[in-house]
Amino acid sequence: MDExxxxxxxxxxxxxxxxxxxRRLANLLSAPLPGDGPIGEAWVLTDRADHQSQIANGPLKGQTLGQVMKRFPESLMGKLSSRFTHFPLLLKFLDAHEMLSVQVHPSDAHPDLIPEGDTAKTEAWVVIDAAKGSQIYAGLKSGTTAxxxxxxxxxxxxxxxLVSISPNPGDAVFIPGGTVHTLGDDVVVFEVQQNSDTTFRLYDWGHIDPETKKPRALQVDEALACIEFGGSNGGLISPRxxxxxxxxRERLFDCHAFRLWRLLGQDRFTVGAKGEPRVLVGINGSGQLIYDGTTYTIGKGDVWxxxxEAGECQFQPSGEVNVLEIAIP
Incomplete structure (x- = not known):
């Protein structure tokens, strides 16, 4: 018996x-960046065969998220344990110094375009930092045809x-599957998405990969096949x-794949929920998570x-905090 x-x-x-x-993720996350080259992404919660998040605290330190999913399915996932054998979300921070490729991810409406073992991909961004010329594109303008x-x-x-957005810190952008999108020119975002790595590139701004000295591959036919030309509900959203x-407590996203709230304040508040897992992401400030008589410090860039089985917990801020809370519907 596992005690x-x-x-x-x-x-x-x-x-x-x-x-x-x-290199700006060094200002957000405590773990030092490797080398001196461009780091575009920090995968902060992932349960994929090629990338497994490792636990950094407590008796399970060093074990992966996948191992814990298998070892403690009911304790970890609660009422969701029968639905998922892998954690269904992939969480990232992105530092887009230059423009990403113009791309699209497939929705469930196009199973033929989803590789075996992968899923459709709906995602969303919360803007952490942006420069004067930063840019986000999300969706097609009316009248655009294939x-x-x-x-x-x-x-x-x-x-x-493309529908253009001049981002500001705190902006929330929804990217359902089938939505053409990109971002860049010095913008940093937090990304929540379905646990999928399927991306079809339409256009890459003439980028040459310095490692291969060649342009990156495009998947134009696949991208065009899964674009929702009739319009999507993606783009800049208004918090509720x-x-x-x-x-x-602001609700930013509520879709079939995830729910996300932003918590702002300096007084003690409740996080978590009975019978289901929740993820906390520190955006600004710090505080103490209190569970079962033990305190856990959550700081800027931390993901917990x-x-x-933890149910509802208390969070005691140390001054003003900005924390994201994520649920799986």
Whole structure:
């Protein structure tokens, strides 16, 4: 009989080289960046065969998220344990110093475009930092057709067909599967997405990969096949304030794959939920998570997984905090 009890779990980031990346994640995360090249992504919670988050605290330190999913399915996932054999979300921080490729992810409406073992991919961004010229594109302008979009790939005018957003810190952008999107020119975001790594590139701004000295591969036919040309509900969203005391709780995203709230305040508030896991992400400030008589410090850039058996916990801020809380529907 396994007598180990689960507790709030902190994870180490997995840094990813990206040619469009920068070095600003060093200002957000405590783990030092490797080398001196461009780091575009920090995968901060992942349960994939090729990338497994490792626990950084407590008796389970060094074990992976996948191992804990197998060892403690009911304790970790609660009422969701029968639905998932792998943790269904992938969480990242992105530092887009240059523009990412213009890309699209498949939705459930196109199972033929989803590789075996993967899923559709809906995602969302919360802007952490942005420069004066930063840019986000999310969705197609009205009237754009497959023909006109394909023509724009040849003459480099694709941006003329994309809905443009000038991002500010705190902005929330929803990217359902089938939505054309990109971002860059010095913007840092937190990303929540389905646990999928399926991406189809439409256009790559003439980027040359310095490692291969060649352009990156495009998947134009696959991308065009899964774009929702009739319009999507993606783009910039308006937060919905659910409570204002003891902390302001704003609901940013509520879709089939995830729910996400932003918690702002300096007084003690409740996090977590009975019978289901929750994820906490520190954006600004710090505080103490209190569970079963033990305190756990949550600081800027930290990612913590609250197991289902933890239920509701108390969070005591050390001054003003900005914390994201994520649920699985």
């Amino acid at each position: 180990t009890r689960l507790y709030p779990l902190r994870f180490e980031p997995i840094y990813q080289y990206r040619l469009w990346g920068g 023909g006109s979009l394909k023509e724009s790939l040849l003459d480099g005018t694709i941006a003329d067909h 304030v659910e409570t204002t005391s003891p902390a302001e 997984l609250l197991p289902a």
